[in-house]
Amino acid sequence: MTANLIWGGLLLAGLVYEIIALFNTRAGDTLSERVREWFRVHSRPGRAVFALTWTGFAVWFLAHILA
Numbered sequence: 001m002t003a004n005l006i007w008g009g010l011l012l013a014g015l016v017y018e019i020i021a022l023f024n025t026r027a028g029d030t031l032s033e034r035v036r037e038w039f040r041v042h043s044r045p046g047r048a049v050f051a052l053t054w055t056g057f058a059v060w061f062l063a064h065i066l067a
Helices: 003-023 030-038 045-067
Strands: none
Touching: 003 030, 030 045
């Protein structure tokens, strides 16, 4: 298997699961709902940790891709 096939399969599986989660009635299935719970963004410290993590990742990834 090539790396493209593996990464493509992972992304496709995630996309399919997200689409299924969007159309069912269960709460907590989507990626955004999971991230909100994992980081506890309904609290001030959770929001701060998420914001720092997301910003740090975005800055690193942008530099990584453009380098």
